[in-house]
Amino acid sequence: MAETMTAGPASMAAVPAPGDALLTIENLQAWYGESHILHGMDFHVRPGEVVTLLGRNGAGKTTTLKSIMGIIGKRTGSIRFDNHDISRTSSDKIARLGVAFCPEERGIFASLDVRENLMLPPQVRPGGLSLEQIFELFPNLKERLRSQGTKLSGGEQQMLAIARILRTGARFLMLDEPTEGLAPVIIQQIGHTIARLKNEGFTILLVEQNFRFAATVADRYYIVEHGKIIDGFANSELEANMDKLHTYLGV
Amino acid sequence: MSINLQALMAQLLVGLINGSFYALLSLGLAVIFGMLNIINFAHGAVYMMGAFCAYFLLNVMGIGYWPALIIAPIVVGIFGMILERTMLQWLAGLDHLYGLLLTFGMALIIQGVFQNYFGSSGLPYAIPAELQGGMNLGFMFLPIYRGWVVICSLIVCLATWFLIERTRLGANLRAATENPTLVRAFGINVPRMITLTYGLGVGLAALAGVLSAPINQVRPLMGADLIIVVFAVVVIGGMGSIMGSIITGFALGIVEGLTKYFYPEASNTVVFVLMVLVLLVKPSGLTGRTT
Numbered sequence: 001m002a003e004t005m006t007a008g009p010a011s012m013a014a015v016p017a018p019g020d021a022l023l024t025i026e027n028l029q030a031w032y033g034e035s036h037i038l039h040g041m042d043f044h045v046r047p048g049e050v051v052t053l054l055g056r057n058g059a060g061k062t063t064t065l066k067s068i069m070g071i072i073g074k075r076t077g078s079i080r081f082d083n084h085d086i087s088r089t090s091s092d093k094i095a096r097l098g099v100a101f102c103p104e105e106r107g108i109f110a111s112l113d114v115r116e117n118l119m120l121p122p123q124v125r126p127g128g129l130s131l132e133q134i135f136e137l138f139p140n141l142k143e144r145l146r147s148q149g150t151k152l153s154g155g156e157q158q159m160l161a162i163a164r165i166l167r168t169g170a171r172f173l174m175l176d177e178p179t180e181g182l183a184p185v186i187i188q189q190i191g192h193t194i195a196r197l198k199n200e201g202f203t204i205l206l207v208e209q210n211f212r213f214a215a216t217v218a219d220r221y222y223i224v225e226h227g228k229i230i231d232g233f234a235n236s237e238l239e240a241n242m243d244k245l246h247t248y249l250g251v
Numbered sequence: 252m253s254i255n256l257q258a259l260m261a262q263l264l265v266g267l268i269n270g271s272f273y274a275l276l277s278l279g280l281a282v283i284f285g286m287l288n289i290i291n292f293a294h295g296a297v298y299m300m301g302a303f304c305a306y307f308l309l310n311v312m313g314i315g316y317w318p319a320l321i322i323a324p325i326v327v328g329i330f331g332m333i334l335e336r337t338m339l340q341w342l343a344g345l346d347h348l349y350g351l352l353l354t355f356g357m358a359l360i361i362q363g364v365f366q367n368y369f370g371s372s373g374l375p376y377a378i379p380a381e382l383q384g385g386m387n388l389g390f391m392f393l394p395i396y397r398g399w400v401v402i403c404s405l406i407v408c409l410a411t412w413f414l415i416e417r418t419r420l421g422a423n424l425r426a427a428t429e430n431p432t433l434v435r436a437f438g439i440n441v442p443r444m445i446t447l448t449y450g451l452g453v454g455l456a457a458l459a460g461v462l463s464a465p466i467n468q469v470r471p472l473m474g475a476d477l478i479i480v481v482f483a484v485v486v487i488g489g490m491g492s493i494m495g496s497i498i499t500g501f502a503l504g505i506v507e508g509l510t511k512y513f514y515p516e517a518s519n520t521v522v523f524v525l526m527v528l529v530l531l532v533k534p535s536g537l538t539g540r541t542t
Binding site for chain 1: 419429430432
């Protein structure tokens with residue numbers, strides 16, 4: 001089935017060669033047990049960029065993030081982060097290089113209260129946000145420090161999931177569908193947060209279904225289909241690519 | 252029926268002491284089960300090793316009870332960590348049955364080796380001089396060593412509870428119990444944590460072994476006899492909760508003691524009858540998680 005959509009990568013000429021990239025993925029393949037999910041992903045992210053992976057459900061976006069994080073059953077190909085080859089590195093060591101992951105299901109721990117959830121990820125680099133800065137970004141969290149993590153609302157849980165990786169000093173964040181299932185006002189708040197992180201020089205790899213949201217924060221887009229990148233363009237080319245995008249995403 | 256207060260109190264004390272061992276052992280089982288998802292059938296064997304370790308320390312190296320209380324759990328804990336690194340870690344993600352079979356096999360081997368060298372009879376281990384004698388409480392005579400066992404067990408159980416439920420390290424442990432993959436992706440060395448957790452659980456069992464040595468003598472099968480009751484305790488309490496396993500441990504010891512007074516014929520079976528009842532009504536145990 002992967003063979004049906006192989007026209008794409010040539011159209012990536014618009015994207016500059018990744019000489020200065022922070023993250024470079026080449027021919028990444030990944031498996032969940034027996035099923036072959038990624039069939040040769042090629043893309044890169046430069047320092048300070050917000051790059052969004054768009055694609056339908058099951059295209060392989062989440063699997064891509066998990067492969068970079070090293071938490072997928074089996075992966076092959078090349079993953080270079082900050083001049084380290086991390087394609088065979090264990091996830092705890094990848095995290096220590098300054099990669100932070102916010103999973104789609106948010107991963108808030110039920111047996112930990114909000115403060116414990118927040119303090120759980122260890123500092124991997126100096127320069128993470130202080131608790132004061134985090135409470136300034138997400139005032140709700142400060143009120144609920146003693147609550148059980150999973151007693152928070154969906155929006156608060158998402159904020160907690162983002163907040164706890166900002167403490168660690170990691171400068172490269174992977175956010176998997178941070179707006180999924182949230183109210184518009186919360187989505188807006190998360191959008192502001194991402195914009196602010198970008199201003200502060202964070203590099204962000206975002207997975208989104210909601211490209212209207214992605215359009216408010218992303219510098220570039222890649223389209224994922226059947227475990228491959230089939231297209232890519234910059235935010236400035238978004239309008240020109242709107243028709244194609246609708247076809248890709250089936251919206 | 253008139254109640255003989257002295258006899259009742261004596262049985263309650265025996266129950267409380269048994270409960271101290273149940274609590275220490277089922278606590279270790281709960282900690283290990285939470286992190287490794289393994290039902291540690293070698294728990295009785297490492298309890299016995301704790302007692303033998305104290306015996307060797309005294310008779311070979313001349314190291315007495317008090318240092319043994321610290322040294323034996325560390326030595327046996329390290330032995331446990333070696334077992335985890337070399338064997339148990341390969342079972343991660345497999346069905347419970349594999350861990351059960353492997354640890355059961357390990358228990359048989361360990362006990363077999365000790366039986367081969369020491370037979371089945373008990374070796375004496377004297378009560379340390381500081382804890383000999385007793386106190387007359389008016390309504391009963393309390394042997395000091397027995398009181399010490401209850402207090403020591405209670406302190407260690409509560410300290411373990413505090414470590415797991417109230418500290419940063421414990422938060423890491425609880426989180427890794429829920430979702431080890433994500434905790435590792437935050438940069439925490441989860442495999443090392445699992446090894447240390449197994450060491451902790453095994454160390455608690457070894458500590459119980461040292462505490463038990465002056466009361467029950469040191470025998471290769473001392474753990475095998477006790478562990479069956481402890482597993483019943485764990486089934487009743489449920490594997491899920493630290494405090495639950497502590498409370499259930501003490502409570503069932505007391506229930507056993509009361510039964511010994513009111514209906515001695517049932518004292519060896521009361522725990523198992525309770526186990527059957529709990530399994531019928533609440534299969535995950537009184538404090539267990541339903542997953």
